Amino acid sequence: MADRHPPSPGVAWPPSPTGAAASTVRRPRILLTTEGTYPFAHGGVSTWCDIVVNGLSGADWDVLAITAGGIRRPLVFDLPVNARLAGHIDLWSEQVTTRRPGRRANLRTGLAAEFVRGLLHWDAEPLMVLDALVWCRTNPEKIRAALRHPDAWKAFRIALADVLAADDDERVAPLLDEQHVCDLFQTLCWIAQAAAAPTPTGQQAPDLIIVTAAGWAGIPAAVHHAVHGTPVVLSEHGVYVREAYLAAIRGGESAGERWVHTRLARGLARLSYGVADIVAPVTSANAEWERALGADPTRIRTIHNGVLVPPKVAPMPVDPVVVTVGRIDPLKDVKTLLRAAASVVEQMPHVRFDHYGPTPEGNERYAAECRALHVDLGLRDRFRFLGPTDDPYAVLENASISVLSSISEGFPISVLEAMAAGRPVVATAVGGVPEALSGCGFTVRPGDYEALAAGVVRLLEDPVLAASLGLRGRQRVVQSFGQEGCLTAYADLIGELTGIRPAVTAPGIDLDRQLSGLDALDEAEPESGSTTDRAGWRSRSGHERS
Amino acid sequence: MTTPADATLDWDFADRHLQRPTQDRLEAAVVLEAWGGIAPGEAFGLTSAVRRPQNNVFAPRVVRSDPLDPSLALGDLGFVAGVLGMGFYLSTLTNDLGARTVDMAWRLALPLSLAIQWAIRRRYLSGSDGLGRLRNDPRVLGVIAAAMALCVPFRPGGWLAACLVGIWVGGFVITRLGWGLVFGGALLAGAGVLRAGASPRLVLPVLTVLALTTAAAGVRRHRPSDRLPGGRERAIVAGLIGAGIGGVLVLEPRFLWDGRAALVAITVVPALLGSVWGGWHMGKLWRVLPNALVKQPFSWSGGGSSITVVRALLVGALGRVVVGASLGSIPILAWAASGAGPVDDVWALLIAHLCLGVAGLAVSLLEAFDRWGTALLAVGVGCLACVVVNLLDPAHDLVPGSRIGIGALVVIVMSGQALLMLVTSPARTLAARV
Numbered sequence: 001m002a003d004r005h006p007p008s009p010g011v012a013w014p015p016s017p018t019g020a021a022a023s024t025v026r027r028p029r030i031l032l033t034t035e036g037t038y039p040f041a042h043g044g045v046s047t048w049c050d051i052v053v054n055g056l057s058g059a060d061w062d063v064l065a066i067t068a069g070g071i072r073r074p075l076v077f078d079l080p081v082n083a084r085l086a087g088h089i090d091l092w093s094e095q096v097t098t099r100r101p102g103r104r105a106n107l108r109t110g111l112a113a114e115f116v117r118g119l120l121h122w123d124a125e126p127l128m129v130l131d132a133l134v135w136c137r138t139n140p141e142k143i144r145a146a147l148r149h150p151d152a153w154k155a156f157r158i159a160l161a162d163v164l165a166a167d168d169d170e171r172v173a174p175l176l177d178e179q180h181v182c183d184l185f186q187t188l189c190w191i192a193q194a195a196a197a198p199t200p201t202g203q204q205a206p207d208l209i210i211v212t213a214a215g216w217a218g219i220p221a222a223v224h225h226a227v228h229g230t231p232v233v234l235s236e237h238g239v240y241v242r243e244a245y246l247a248a249i250r251g252g253e254s255a256g257e258r259w260v261h262t263r264l265a266r267g268l269a270r271l272s273y274g275v276a277d278i279v280a281p282v283t284s285a286n287a288e289w290e291r292a293l294g295a296d297p298t299r300i301r302t303i304h305n306g307v308l309v310p311p312k313v314a315p316m317p318v319d320p321v322v323v324t325v326g327r328i329d330p331l332k333d334v335k336t337l338l339r340a341a342a343s344v345v346e347q348m349p350h351v352r353f354d355h356y357g358p359t360p361e362g363n364e365r366y367a368a369e370c371r372a373l374h375v376d377l378g379l380r381d382r383f384r385f386l387g388p389t390d391d392p393y394a395v396l397e398n399a400s401i402s403v404l405s406s407i408s409e410g411f412p413i414s415v416l417e418a419m420a421a422g423r424p425v426v427a428t429a430v431g432g433v434p435e436a437l438s439g440c441g442f443t444v445r446p447g448d449y450e451a452l453a454a455g456v457v458r459l460l461e462d463p464v465l466a467a468s469l470g471l472r473g474r475q476r477v478v479q480s481f482g483q484e485g486c487l488t489a490y491a492d493l494i495g496e497l498t499g500i501r502p503a504v505t506a507p508g509i510d511l512d513r514q515l516s517g518l519d520a521l522d523e524a525e526p527e528s529g530s531t532t533d534r535a536g537w538r539s540r541s542g543h544e545r546s
Numbered sequence: 547m548t549t550p551a552d553a554t555l556d557w558d559f560a561d562r563h564l565q566r567p568t569q570d571r572l573e574a575a576v577v578l579e580a581w582g583g584i585a586p587g588e589a590f591g592l593t594s595a596v597r598r599p600q601n602n603v604f605a606p607r608v609v610r611s612d613p614l615d616p617s618l619a620l621g622d623l624g625f626v627a628g629v630l631g632m633g634f635y636l637s638t639l640t641n642d643l644g645a646r647t648v649d650m651a652w653r654l655a656l657p658l659s660l661a662i663q664w665a666i667r668r669r670y671l672s673g674s675d676g677l678g679r680l681r682n683d684p685r686v687l688g689v690i691a692a693a694m695a696l697c698v699p700f701r702p703g704g705w706l707a708a709c710l711v712g713i714w715v716g717g718f719v720i721t722r723l724g725w726g727l728v729f730g731g732a733l734l735a736g737a738g739v740l741r742a743g744a745s746p747r748l749v750l751p752v753l754t755v756l757a758l759t760t761a762a763a764g765v766r767r768h769r770p771s772d773r774l775p776g777g778r779e780r781a782i783v784a785g786l787i788g789a790g791i792g793g794v795l796v797l798e799p800r801f802l803w804d805g806r807a808a809l810v811a812i813t814v815v816p817a818l819l820g821s822v823w824g825g826w827h828m829g830k831l832w833r834v835l836p837n838a839l840v841k842q843p844f845s846w847s848g849g850g851s852s853i854t855v856v857r858a859l860l861v862g863a864l865g866r867v868v869v870g871a872s873l874g875s876i877p878i879l880a881w882a883a884s885g886a887g888p889v890d891d892v893w894a895l896l897i898a899h900l901c902l903g904v905a906g907l908a909v910s911l912l913e914a915f916d917r918w919g920t921a922l923l924a925v926g927v928g929c930l931a932c933v934v935v936n937l938l939d940p941a942h943d944l945v946p947g948s949r950i951g952i953g954a955l956v957v958i959v960m961s962g963q964a965l966l967m968l969v970t971s972p973a974r975t976l977a978a979r980v
Contacts (some may be wrong), residue, residue, distance in 0.1 A: 072682070094672065094776035153974045160587045161846035171570040177607065178852060179839035237593040249564065254607045258569060266572070288586035291577075361772075384792035407580040429583050445583035497821045 007045070009102045015357035021412060026239055028500040029207035031058075031224070033064045033200060035217040039447065040067055042191025042358060042388065043327065045212055045237045045415050046077065048305060052210075053083045055487040061495065062086035062200050066216045068093050071361065075507060088251035089197045091190045091216065097541075107136050107247045109151040113159035119267025121163045124169060126274035126294055129267070130226050137223045143192045147185075156185060174255035181408075184260050198267035199224040207498040211272055214240040215265060218272030225275045231497040234276035235303070237410040238431070239289040246408050250330040270294050282411035282433025296361045303493070304432075307480050308484030313422035314397035316467065319365065320351045320460050323399035323423075324416040327394050327405070328359040328367045328385075331402060333428070333511055335373055336449045337405040343375040351382065353403075355540035356395050356512035358388040401459050401466065407446045409433055413443075416481050419473030423465045436481070440473035490504070551672040556582075556592040568640070626818050627730030628717050634737035635746075642746050643706065651703035653712035657792030658693055661820060662711070663718045664788025668913070669781035671722060674698060678765075678771030680719070681750040687762060690715050709750040716757030723764040732756065732876075760881075782954025787804045791906055794953035797932035799942055809887055813947075816874025817867075817899035824867035824907055830858050835972055848952050856972040874954030893900045893947045898947030901954035908961040916979035924960035 002539075023331065032038075038049035053061045061083035067073060079085065108114075111132055118129025118256035136143055146152060160181065167173035199220050200206060209221045209232045218234070225232050244265030248258040269426030273279055273295035280303045281287045287300050322344070326332045334355070341353040358369040374383060389395050392414065402418030402425045409431035416436060418425050425441035427433045434443050442458070442486075459466040487504045495501025560568040560577040568574045574593040574638040584592065603829045639648045670680040680686060690712065697707035713733075720729040736753050739745060775781075838852040875896045882892040905928065912921040932953040935944070 026899045070771050073776055089962070090774075093774060094780070095774055109709070128674075134888065150974075153971070155847045160844070164844075174569075176844040177840045178842040178844055179607075179836055181844050182973050182977035189978075197778060230962075240578070241572060242576050245573050246580060249573070249576070255566075255569070256607075262569065262573070285586055288590065292590050430580065431828075434585075447581050447582075 004380060008133065021468045024501050027058055027060050027082075028198050028207045028498045028502050029060045029062065029200075029204065030494065031062045031221070031302075032132060032208045033063060033066070033209065033211050033221050035066045035067065035213040035215055037212065038065065038093075039075045039079060040065055040073040041360070042076055042529055043360075044305075044410065047413055048235075048237060049212060049540050050077050051306075051483060052487065052490060054080050055483065055490055055505055056502045057082055057505040058491075058501075062206060064089070064197075064199060064205065064217075064220055066091065066194065066220075068092050085199050087195055087197060088219070088222075089216075089464070091122060091194065096171055100500075107146045107149055108139070109146055109149040110155045111135070111143070111192060112152050113144050113155035113172065116159040116163055116184075117270070118155060118161075119191075120263045121166060122263075123166070123268075125367050126270035127273060130222060130275070133153065133191075133219065133223050134226050134427070136192045137198075137227065140196040143189075143248075144195055147189055149190065153185075156188075157181070160184070165175040176256040176259070180254075180256040181256075182263065184264075185381045191216075194219040195223050201228070202265060206231065207500065208494055210235055211276070214238065214246075214269040214272035215417060218275070222271055222275040225228065230499060231277045232275050233493060233497065234272050234279045235308065235314065236279065236286055236290065237305075238283045238408060239246075239286050239410075240272075241265050241283075241293060242289060242408060248333060249260070263529050265391065266293065269546045278493060280493070283435050285432045285435060286410060301493070303486060303489045304436075304481050304484040304510055305413055306481050307413055307416040307420050307477065308483050309420045309474070313471070316400055316463065317398050320348070320400045321398055322351060322353045322401045322403055322456055322460075322497055323356065323395055323418075324403050325356045325389065325417070326394065326412075326530070327363070328370060330350060330366055331364050331408050332357075333405045333407045334366075334370045334448065336428075336447055337403065338370060338377055338379065339382060339449035340405065340452035340456065341383045343450060344460075345382045346377065347453075349382075349458075349507055351460060353379075353383040354395065355383065355385050356387065356389040356392070390465055393421055396423055399423050401426060401456055403452065403456060404428060404433065404450060405431055405446075406433075410525040416477055419470075419481075421478040422467075422470040422474040424469035426452060426522070428452070435477075437473070440469055440476050484538050556589075556691070556843070557583075560593075564699065600976050604869050623726065623730075623819075626815060626822060627727070627813065628733040629818055630815050631730060631733030632713075633815070634734070634748060636811055638737070639706070640739045644702070647703035647706060649703070650700060650713055651697075651706035651710060653796040654697055654707040655714065656796050656803065658697070658707075658790040659711050659714035659718075661785040661789035661790040662693055662715045663754050664913075665781040665785030666715075666718070667696035668776070668784035669776045672776060673771075673773065673795040675771040675773060677768040677775055679775050681765045682770050687758075690758070695837060695953065703775055706746075706750065712754035713750075716754070716761040719895060720764060722756065723761070725760070729757070731758075772907075778917065783922055784913055787913055787925050788907055789910065790922070790929055791902070791957075793929040794902060794925065794932055794957065795906070796952055797929060797953065798934065798947060798949040799936055802908060807878050809892065811912045812878060813892060813895035814899050816871040816878065816896060819874040819904035820867040820870030820872075820900065821903040823870040824863040824865075825910070827866050828859060828863040828907065828911060831856070834859060835840065839973055839976070852972045853970060857969045858925065860969055863907060864904065867903050868900065871896070871903060894945040894951075895947040898949075898954065900953035901951045901958070905954040905957035905961070908958055908965055912961055912964050913967070915968060915975050917975075920964040923955045927960050928957035931956040 032049060032053065034045070034049060037043055038046040039107065053063075057080070059082065061079075063079065063083060063086040065084050065091045067089040070090055073087070114132040115129060118124050118132065139146075146494070151510070159330070160176075164173040164176070194216055197220055205228065206224070207230070208232055209220050209224060209234060211234045212222045214234055214236050223231050224230055226236075234290060241262070244262050248261050255262065267349055267413075273290060273293060276295075277299065278294045279287075279290050279300045281290060281300065282303065282305050283301045289341045290300055291297050317460075322341070326339060328334055337355070344351050344353075362479055371385070373387075396418055399418070399421075402415070404415055404425065404427035406412070406428055407430060411432035412427075415425055415427055415433060417441060418477055425437060427437060427441060427443055428446040429443035430446050442455035444455055484504070491502050491504050556578055557574055559582060560574040563577050564573075568577070568728055571590075571593040574791050575586065575589040577585055578589040578592060632980070636648065666680065666686065667820060670676050670683065670686075673679070693715075694708035694711050696713060698704045700707060704763070717733075718731045720726065734961075736749055740749050753898070761937070835852060838855040842851055878896065879892060881887065882889045909924055911919040912924075932949040935949050935952055
């Protein structure tokens with residue numbers, strides 16, 4: 001690469017035709033950092049990674065995966081020939097490599113204190129901690145001694161006391177206990193380990209780093225960026241900080257745990273935003289969060305997720321079936337879905353709900369609670385947990401309606417897939433859902449199972465409306481959220497930042513043909529007021545704010 | 547445009563939903579978005595007003611922890627019985643195979659077995675699903691087989707050393723399975739068969755196969771664990787520490803396996819009993835320390851009740867080692883005083899083994915707290931001290947067990963500072979397990 005310094009974010013790169021010539025000369029090498037997702041776990045972010053790594057076949061991909069817990073993890077995605085697993089950092093694992101102790105000279109005994117001040121202080125400069133992280137990379141053999149030094153512990157405690165004291169009345173810091181302090185110190189040790197983890201250099205050095213979560217995955221990227229000047233793109237799907245808060249709330253954490261976890265997530269997110277040349281949220285709703293957390297607005301560029309569009313719309317099933325696709329997770333609010341299903345079944349006993357999705361590790365208790373609620377509500381075979389599916393379009397063929405009950409989303413691929421399959425969607429208005437649906441389905445207030453049920457009943461009672469919403473949704477996906485569009489946007493972005501635009505290999509979709517098939521929609525406009533007009537629906541569901 | 551009144555209202559909405567004071571405005575925005583259906587931009591506007599002051603009260607948490615499994619204590623006692631059983635083998639084996647053969651076998655097998663036991667414990671058995679983790683890795687059997695094969699070429703007694711390694715390592719796993727009493731009973735039965743005149747060349751291999759197959763079959767009954775084993779390097783270091791403890795024991799030159807050979811094994815038993823009791827008490831640390839720490843509000847200067855708790859536990863564990871060993875020594879001393887053995891030698895060996903029991907407790911504590919470097923150094927210097935004493939006393943004028951005692955005392959002294967750190971700053975010791 002001629003120039004490793006990132007160009008100004010506003011500089012446009014020539015579009016694909018000219019970029020294709022460049023790609024024959026050199027292929028960009030991209031380091032993809034992931035956290036708890038690709039290629040070790042299924043989910044929306046993993047699916048996105050899989051699409052991008054396979055679709056941008058003109059690039060060479062090094063995947064640096066961060067997972068946690070020392071759990072045996074097989075690869076659940078086959079990496080294509082242009083990709084390899086370049087590293088795997090397993091946090092809180094007993095398998096940590098014992099590095100030979102280095103010379104005790106020049107120990108950075110203030111390391112943990114620097115992390116505390118740089119990551120936990122509300123008003124810390126986002127990149128304040130970068131120098132300490134770089135030291136970990138350049139002195140990995142000294143980390144252990146530095147953190148174990150008695151001065152390190154003292155400095156850490158003083159720094160923590162300062163940070164806690166700095167919180168004003170708006171952010172009342174909890175009174176931590178000593179176990180919180182131990183846990184925090186351990187976490188900071190792992191941050192040092194993550195920073196020390198090697199990233200590809202020399203011949204394998206990346207031209208660009210794509211970070212898929214503004215948390216731990218940003219640490220090696222930030223260090224590599226600081227050392228080598230490699231440009232960084234942060235592709236944020238959920239909002240890391242928001243999800244950390246939600247996890248803390250739903251996990252019933254103590255005030256101290258909640259403060260530590262959320263403050264750390266905020267610090268890591270701000271670090272990632274700080275080093276990113278481009279922050280690429282999947283929905284403009286997330287951009288609001290990113291701006292609020294200090295991301296430079298001029299560097300934020302929304303690139304929506306994209307999905308493959310099936311060539312035909314399958315006919316609606318004879319018996320009404322409501323399909324949901326999503327993992328069994330408190331974020332997906334499966335309990336609200338169950339309550340909505342009970343309400344629907346009470347009104348329309350012949351309706352069946354089919355839920356597809358895995359129970360991720362750690363969610364077993366929640367899954368058990370959902371099953372208990374299923375029994376309590378007497379849903380029996382009217383609501384079926386059918387486990388994970390590899391073929392969402394096949395399950396959508398048998399769906400009359402698709403439902404999403406999440407309390408937090410990015411730009412959900414399951415909603416896009418339902419739209420692409422021509423199925424009407426009833427979903428909670430969270431994250432990018434309103435932006436995705438935008439008049440092609442119903443959105444309701446999260447947690448409002450009665451409104452969710454009302455939406456389902458409304459669509460089941462009015463097949464014409466359901467069909468027209470489904471086709472409008474499909475049209476919207478074809479025009480705005482196709483996979484090729486997403487890949488092209490990333491190829492352009494890579495070209496802009498590296499000077500080498502990778503070739504795109506997307507499964508061919510004939511937009512003209514698909515759009516021509518949708519012309520009839522203009523004549524079958526849904527009846528007035530039937531599309532979701534979010535305010536209107538919220539008003540109907542009893543939630544209207546002034 | 548959001549009015550202050552709106553802002554207050556939305557903080558209250560968040561408080562009501564959370565059923566507690568909202569932590570900060572980001573949390574308020576999260577609640578408004580996730581449960582209020584408010585778009586993020588709007589939610590940030592609503593929560594931008596400064597929050598009213600709140601009462602900040604320290605609320606100690608409750609830490610849940612698994613209770614200690616009493617069957618493991620029984621298993622440990624079974625293991626002690628097994629050691630006693632092996633003691634009874636010694637005079638028979640010495641008579642049948644010769645003192646030199648038995649001596650060589652013991653000196654080879656003891657450090658090797660302890661090394662494998664410590665390595666297995668560190669790599670696999672550190673959690674409640676340890677046996678499941680062990681089950682996932684059948685290569686362990688290969689390692690044991692390789693260690694046994696390594697012994698065989700040694701002459702004399704290589705084959706015997708191989709058998710002892712198999713029996714001791716198999717017995718260690720059987721003990722962890724909770725079948726320690728069965729293992730102890732089997733060894734005592736084996737001693738009886740040997741005394742009845744059966745050939746050691748038959749009995750020992752049979753016991754070896756039985757121990758290893760029982761261990762393997764028991765482990766296979768466990769559900770495989772999803773957790774990865776511990777790091778290989780840490781396991782190797784733990785193995786070296788175990789080997790070092792064994793080294794202190796076998797570097798005693800007057801460990802002669804003549805007619806009094808059983809004496810050495812029998813005098814180990816009280817210290818082993820004390821160690822099991824003390825170790826069992828110390829095992830409470832992992833439940834007691836977190837509970838003490840959660841009750842202690844953070845202040846930058848540290849200190850507090852956790853120090854008292856850890857100090858009490860450590861003193862209690864040491865006391866149990868000493869008291870257990872002393873109580874166990876009484877019948878042995880009485881037996882020696884009755885003319886069955888040399889009382890002075892018995893005294894010396896009991897004290898030496900007691901020291902080694904304390905040293906073992908110290909280094910296992912350090913190893914568990916990730917102070918493996920200090921633990922390794924301590925046992926290394928302890929072994930070196932034994933070698934030095936051997937060089938300074940070529941005529942073996944010192945009482946039997948003196949090398950063991952000196953080596954163990956060196957280990958204790960070398961571990962002292964790190965142990966003191968644990969007592970004076972338990973939070974730091976717990977936190978800085980890097």
